[in-house]
Amino acid sequence: MKNYDAIIVGGGIIGLATGFYLSKFGKKVLVIEKRYPGAGSTGRCIGGIRQQFSTSGTIQLARESLNLFKELEKEFGFSVEFYQGGYLLLAHTEEQKSIFLKNIEIQKSFGINVEFISAEDIKKQFPYVNTEGLLGGAFSPEDGQAFPFLVLKGFIKGITKNGGEILTETEVSSLIEQNGKIEGVKLSDGKIINSEIVINAAGPWAKELSETVDIELPFAPERHEAFITVKIKKFEPIIPMLVDYRKDGCYFNQRINGQIIGCYTPVPNYPGKSTKETFEFLYEMSRRTARLVPTLEKVHVLRQWAGSYTMTPDGNPVIDKTEIEGYFVAGGMSGHGFMLGPATGKLLASLIAEDKFYINMSEFSLKRKFQSKELLK
Amino acid sequence: MKGNQYDVIIVGAGIAGLKAASVLAKYDLKVAIIDENPFLGGQYLRTLPENFKNKLLKFKTSVKKEGLKLIDELKNSTNIKIFRNSTVVGVYEGDKLLFDREGKSELIYYKKLIISTGAREKYLPFPGWDLPGVFSLGAVQVFLKSNGILPAEEIVLAGTGPFLYAVAYEILKAGGKVKGIYELKRFKEQIAFSKGLLDFPGKLIEAFVYLEEILSNHVPIKYGWRVLKAEGDDSVRRISVGKIGKDGEVIEKSIKNIKTELLAIGFGFVPNLEVARSAGVNIIYDETLGGWIVNTDERLMSSNKNIYACGEITGVGGAEKSQIEGELSALALLDSLNLLDNSGKNKIQKLIKKRKKAIKYSKCFNTVFSVPLEFYKNIEDDTVICRCENISMKKIREAIEIGPSDMNFVKTFTRAGMGNCQGRICGPIIENIIKSFEGKSPHPPTMRKPIKPTLIGNLKKFYEEEIKSD
Numbered sequence: 084m085k086n087y088d089a090i091i092v093g094g095g096i097i098g099l100a101t102g103f104y105l106s107k108f109g110k111k112v113l114v115i116e117k118r119y120p121g122a123g124s125t126g127r128c129i130g131g132i133r134q135q136f137s138t139s140g141t142i143q144l145a146r147e148s149l150n151l152f153k154e155l156e157k158e159f160g161f162s163v164e165f166y167q168g169g170y171l172l173l174a175h176t177e178e179q180k181s182i183f184l185k186n187i188e189i190q191k192s193f194g195i196n197v198e199f200i201s202a203e204d205i206k207k208q209f210p211y212v213n214t215e216g217l218l219g220g221a222f223s224p225e226d227g228q229a230f231p232f233l234v235l236k237g238f239i240k241g242i243t244k245n246g247g248e249i250l251t252e253t254e255v256s257s258l259i260e261q262n263g264k265i266e267g268v269k270l271s272d273g274k275i276i277n278s279e280i281v282i283n284a285a286g287p288w289a290k291e292l293s294e295t296v297d298i299e300l301p302f303a304p305e306r307h308e309a310f311i312t313v314k315i316k317k318f319e320p321i322i323p324m325l326v327d328y329r330k331d332g333c334y335f336n337q338r339i340n341g342q343i344i345g346c347y348t349p350v351p352n353y354p355g356k357s358t359k360e361t362f363e364f365l366y367e368m369s370r371r372t373a374r375l376v377p378t379l380e381k382v383h384v385l386r387q388w389a390g391s392y393t394m395t396p397d398g399n400p401v402i403d404k405t406e407i408e409g410y411f412v413a414g415g416m417s418g419h420g421f422m423l424g425p426a427t428g429k430l431l432a433s434l435i436a437e438d439k440f441y442i443n444m445s446e447f448s449l450k451r452k453f454q455s456k457e458l459l460k
Numbered sequence: 461m462k463g464n465q466y467d468v469i470i471v472g473a474g475i476a477g478l479k480a481a482s483v484l485a486k487y488d489l490k491v492a493i494i495d496e497n498p499f500l501g502g503q504y505l506r507t508l509p510e511n512f513k514n515k516l517l518k519f520k521t522s523v524k525k526e527g528l529k530l531i532d533e534l535k536n537s538t539n540i541k542i543f544r545n546s547t548v549v550g551v552y553e554g555d556k557l558l559f560d561r562e563g564k565s566e567l568i569y570y571k572k573l574i575i576s577t578g579a580r581e582k583y584l585p586f587p588g589w590d591l592p593g594v595f596s597l598g599a600v601q602v603f604l605k606s607n608g609i610l611p612a613e614e615i616v617l618a619g620t621g622p623f624l625y626a627v628a629y630e631i632l633k634a635g636g637k638v639k640g641i642y643e644l645k646r647f648k649e650q651i652a653f654s655k656g657l658l659d660f661p662g663k664l665i666e667a668f669v670y671l672e673e674i675l676s677n678h679v680p681i682k683y684g685w686r687v688l689k690a691e692g693d694d695s696v697r698r699i700s701v702g703k704i705g706k707d708g709e710v711i712e713k714s715i716k717n718i719k720t721e722l723l724a725i726g727f728g729f730v731p732n733l734e735v736a737r738s739a740g741v742n743i744i745y746d747e748t749l750g751g752w753i754v755n756t757d758e759r760l761m762s763s764n765k766n767i768y769a770c771g772e773i774t775g776v777g778g779a780e781k782s783q784i785e786g787e788l789s790a791l792a793l794l795d796s797l798n799l800l801d802n803s804g805k806n807k808i809q810k811l812i813k814k815r816k817k818a819i820k821y822s823k824c825f826n827t828v829f830s831v832p833l834e835f836y837k838n839i840e841d842d843t844v845i846c847r848c849e850n851i852s853m854k855k856i857r858e859a860i861e862i863g864p865s866d867m868n869f870v871k872t873f874t875r876a877g878m879g880n881c882q883g884r885i886c887g888p889i890i891e892n893i894i895k896s897f898e899g900k901s902p903h904p905p906t907m908r909k910p911i912k913p914t915l916i917g918n919l920k921k922f923y924e925e926e927i928k929s930d
Contacts, residue, residue: 118903119869126872232872239862251864252902313880313913359740360909362552363926370920380917385880386908 087113087248089280089435090268092255092292095125096231096421097413098284099238099249100428106245108436113276114242115268117254121235123286124420127358127390129309129344131324131336132422133170133226134195137186137458140446141399141423142193147442148426152229155425159237163229166339169323170226171209172459173375174218179328182458183221190223197223211318211376212325226324228336231421257295258283258410265296265409280435282411287356287391289414298405301453302415303394306353307346308364310387312379314341325375333371343379347371348460358389392418398457402427402447404434411435412449418460462569466492466541468793469557469570471548471735474502475523475779476576476771478530479786485537487799492568493534494543494559500531502578503598504779506605521666523779550909551739555766558914565918567925572766572793575736576786579729579750579772582888584619584644584831585853587689589725590844593696597627597726610636612722616699618642618687619726621829625670627724628679638679639720642701644727645829646684653828656821660780686835688715690723699723708834727831730888731773737907741767745900747830748823749775751888752904758812759792760785768793777822784814836889837896845893846886848879856893865898867891867905877905880913 089105091098094116102112116122132152134145155163174180183199190197200208202217239249254271258281267277285292287304315337322337335345347368365387373380395401395415400423402413413431416423430440445451468484470477473495481493499506505527520528534540546566549558555570581596583589595603595611597619603611614637617624628638657664674681688700688710703714729750733743736754742763744755754769756762762769770785788811794800795808839845841854851874859873870876870890877883877890887905894901 119864119866119872121872122868232875236873243862249863251869252866312916359553362550362554362556362558362922365550365558365909366919366922366926369916370923373916373920380915380920382916383913384910384916384919385913386882387910388906388908 087111087278090278091282091284093284094120095123095286096424100424101431103238103241104429104432106242106247112247114249115253115255116251119251124390125231128421130228130231135223143442144423144426148423151425163233165229167227168321169224171323172221172326175216175329180218196225260296260407265407279409284413287393301395304356304391306357306389307392308389309346310368310384312343312382313385315382317341356391360387360389396453397455400447401449402431403449465569466490468572470574472576473500474578475504475527476782476786479783480574480790481540482530483787483790485540492541494546496547498545522662523783547912548735549914560914574768574789576771577732577735579731579776582727582730584727584835585839585843586687587843588691590847591690591696593722594690595724597623597724600627600724604630604634614639615722615724616640616720617724620644621728623726629670629673632673632677641681642685643683644686656824696723728829729776734911738909748826760789775822777818781818784818833896836892846876848881849875851876860897865894867901
């Protein structure tokens with residue numbers, strides 16, 4: 084049996100980023116994925132990247148992640164289609180506007196380039212946006228997008244190059260613990276693989292996996308749906324991620340290959356791990372998209388699909404060690420796994436390899452009270 | 461029952477769908493048949509323009525004759541609603557079927573669904589296969605039958621299977637010239653298929669009629685030959701063909717160049733599973749029946765008791781099998797509604813037996829005319845595999861080397877199959893490439909709705925309609 088310094092359960096952005104940065108510390112890692120890399124939530128996300136959050140911890144994590152995204156092309160030797168087209172969060176009510184103004188103040192204190200712009204300015208800068216009923220929006224030109232599968236590809240290649248391994252079509256059925264220490268994992272075929280470090284990055288399946296060693300994770304998966312259109316001519320400027328915070332809002336942007344990609348947050352939410360797509364989403368998303376950018380009426384939808392958000396009560400992730408020595412958790416990304424993924428992986432790797440976080444991560448502690456709320460979902 | 465609600469909706473008006481409709485028409489049921497073509501009959505019965513009719517229709521198989529009769533009956537039937545030019549966008553929960561017709565989206569509801577969406581051609585890529593002037597055999601047929609024109613004066617046909625001869629026959633009848641037929645399989649490999657024909661005299665006669673026309677026109681037929689490449693600046697100007705040696709490699713000195721402006725290729729068929737998969741029914745893999753097919757019981761009921769499948773999607777097998785299955789699925793559906801008398805029930809048993817024979821023949825046929833996997837493994841690095849996203853063999857090979865042998869991984873890793881055709885063309889090719897390297901992909905490629913791209917502007921109206929119906 085080979086010796087692994089760390090076993091990572093889950094081949095999504097979190098598991099692969101953690102594996103990649105750990106392997107850069109010289110650790111021999113094994114990533115175990117039950118289907119194929121990106122088959123879970125990462126491959127179903129829309130690839131948006133932003134720093135506009137409402138708490139200091141998340142803002143810093145997002146900023147670190149953005150900085151890592153900027154470096155990926157150099158690191159991998161190929162483009163991950165990272166592009167800073169911005170995020171424009173729309174305020175249709177005074178209440179929303181005041182939330183944005185408050186957040187902008189916090190965000191600016193961390194050096195983020197973000198401004199509140201009026202509806203008139205939005206009309207000028209993004210003439211395709213329907214500004215009816217709009218009071219303005221929070222815009223950061225630093226936010227952007229990348230293509231999730233290319234990011235995964237880079238991490239996979241890096242892990243392999245650094246001597247790590249990735250097992251696919253392999254399911255972990257339980258974790259193994261002895262006297263308060265983690266010892267490894269048991270696969271669904273009964274095989275055991277040992278390691279002193281095990282990282283649970285199993286996304287929507289993380290909670291059940293953790294229960295096998297009696298560590299409770301406050302994770303609740305829920306279904307979110309998305310669609311993507313055929314490629315169209317690029318808008319001038321390219322459509323930033325428009326986030327409509329109305330109750331029947333939505334968010335979408337134009338990818339640099341010309342496709343429009345977007346989702347909405349269903350009200351009420353749809354709990355569970357179902358990834359069945361619905362007719363309701365197809366027509367609702369169409370209506371909401373065309374309401375914001377009316378010329379998109381003439382565009383064809385190419386694909387629709389659904390995936391899981393793994394939610395925590397306060398909408399922020401858990402990136403922490405646990406009471407079991409050697410057992411770490413990174414999850415409950417609450418819909419921000421892709422954008423926060425590189426930094427989450429790098430920070431967790433530094434915690435494991437050097438026993439410290441290089442930025443304050445108390446907001447992501449497993450022992451926190453989960454009472455606050457992320458305002459910018 | 462509201463206007464947009466039906467007892468039975470049949471998707472696909474080819475031989476299978478038509479036969480099912482004709483059975484159901486005799487009962488007091490509200491039935492709709494929906495097809496994306498402007499005419500009924502599918503590819504097999506594709507209607508002919510007047511100027512060609514006399515030339516091409518001298519010879520009709522018995523299945524063709526019956527099919528044409530069914531079309532006439534259906535047109536006059538009052539309890540069957542026909543939706544032509546209608547593309548299914550998706551089957552959704554709540555027994556909803558969304559389709560696009562004449563630039564608009566429409567929603568209809570079913571109690572029972574019969575899916576008979578036929579098959580499409582599959583390909584073996586070679587350098588230049590994506591050039592204009594390289595047609596599928598089916599595309600040549602469309603030109604001939606729907607447009608009433610020959611796509612070129614001289615045509616070279618290559619690939620494998622009897623469809624080569626059917627299309628050659630039609631080109632010759634239409635006054636065109638066939639410069640040569642290059643069949644991948646050696647003559648002796650085809651003997652098993654000829655034996656199978658004895659069970660189906662109709663097919664045997666069909667084969668003789670085609671061969672007679674081909675031979676009397678002195679068309680050269682080469683067995684055990686393949687196309688190596690197609691060349692030309694903006695369109696095909698010449699192709700290279702070569703004889704395949706015993707080791708599977710092309711014999712160097714046999715290679716010759718042929719001038720042609722049109723190369724028609726066909727390497728067999730794969731089922732069109734998009735509608736069935738959008739409805740969420742189970743599929744299984746059977747190489748001898750064309751790859752992934754709908755999993756049904758012997759009465760053609762799918763994993764969903766309200767959904768039946770018939771024709772090519774339960775196994776590629778041709779017109780006779782489709783005819784048997786169209787009738788069988790409709791009768792089984794009627795039986796599930798307790799509408800059948802004893803003679804109907806007996807008919808079901810007879811059809812089940814007939815179907816078994818047809819399946820046996822289909823398996824033999826698909827095995828004889830299968831493309832050897834080495835040919836997929838040896839595709840050159842520069843050859844384009846996914847035409848929509850311009851993904852080469854090199855990229856596919858890289859994905860297979862780095863990750864699991866899963867269709868979906870290759871798709872996401874390379875973007876092959878993410879373009880506008882949604883992997884309809886490259887999907888089966890990649891499936892075979894993976895198989896040639898590492899064994900069968902454990903999962904089929906995921907199927908995403910819409911089945912064909914659909915307009916945002918057309919969909920938003922359903923918001924108001926759903927609000928009203930609440």
